Amino acid sequence: MRSKTTVALITGGSRGLGRDMALRLAEKGIDVILTYNSNKTEADHVVAAIKAAGRQAAAFQLDTGDTASFDAFIRQVTGYLEQETGSPNIDFLINNAGIGLNKPFAETSEEAFDTIVNIHFKGVYFLTQKALPFINDGGRIINISSGLARFSFPGNSVYAAAKGAVEVLTRYLAKELGARRIAVNTVAPGAIATDFGGGRTRDNKEVNAQIAGVTALGRAGEAEDIGGVVAFLCSPEAGWINAQRIEVSGGMMI
Numbered sequence: 001m002r003s004k005t006t007v008a009l010i011t012g013g014s015r016g017l018g019r020d021m022a023l024r025l026a027e028k029g030i031d032v033i034l035t036y037n038s039n040k041t042e043a044d045h046v047v048a049a050i051k052a053a054g055r056q057a058a059a060f061q062l063d064t065g066d067t068a069s070f071d072a073f074i075r076q077v078t079g080y081l082e083q084e085t086g087s088p089n090i091d092f093l094i095n096n097a098g099i100g101l102n103k104p105f106a107e108t109s110e111e112a113f114d115t116i117v118n119i120h121f122k123g124v125y126f127l128t129q130k131a132l133p134f135i136n137d138g139g140r141i142i143n144i145s146s147g148l149a150r151f152s153f154p155g156n157s158v159y160a161a162a163k164g165a166v167e168v169l170t171r172y173l174a175k176e177l178g179a180r181r182i183a184v185n186t187v188a189p190g191a192i193a194t195d196f197g198g199g200r201t202r203d204n205k206e207v208n209a210q211i212a213g214v215t216a217l218g219r220a221g222e223a224e225d226i227g228g229v230v231a232f233l234c235s236p237e238a239g240w241i242n243a244q245r246i247e248v249s250g251g252m253m254i
Helices: 014-029 040-052 065-083 110-134 158-182 196-203 205-214 225-233
Strands: 007-010 031-036 057-061 090-095 137-144 183-189 245-248
Touching: 007 014, 007 065, 014 031, 014 040, 014 225, 031 040, 031 065, 040 057, 057 065, 065 110, 065 137, 090 110, 110 137, 110 158, 137 158, 137 225, 158 183, 183 225, 225 245
Parallel strands: 007 031, 007 090, 031 057, 090 137, 137 183, 183 245
Antiparallel strands: none
16 A cells, blocks of 8 residues: 555546646646546556656546446546555546537537537536545646637537536536635636647648637647646645636637
């Protein structure tokens, strides 16, 4: 059994923003549990990188849109932690997992709507609820939103609306969990050049140039622009930040 350690659980930690969050948290001396939906190979690479840096890590499969699987997932994670650390608890929950949808409002099907809302709002709501008994008092919850909850680009009505719901949920969680000294914040990235949403920002030169043109710092974001902010919000120095929406977009659409 190892001595008391600090543990973060990150959903969607195998690639993109989640991967960078996991690595930045490990740099701060935090052990990491990450989830992946289907790409176990990439998740295992992240785990190996964290272990090579001297921290502990593990990856578990989770579909954050499937709320029926959450009880079994929590049992799996808490059982692992009990065995590895002597406690089933975590200190930080980062709700990051997600998929994109770029579809005009008039062409969005109910099936697509349900998929996005289940992953980006319902899943966040109920996974946090299931994890709450195992979050240490004084811990942190960080919900990942999007700049699209502030500014509007056609084709993102469902995704952005779900992220807007998460931002409201963040404030309610901060209010209700204050007695346990659990701070809850939102990080809202701007457009990021990863494979998210089919890699449109990364691979489409016109889209990338459009983003750069409306961003004060003159470029699209990279995954490395986001992870350090999440890691900071899990640091002692950020303990008095609560119920805030922190946009990390380079000054997009200002």
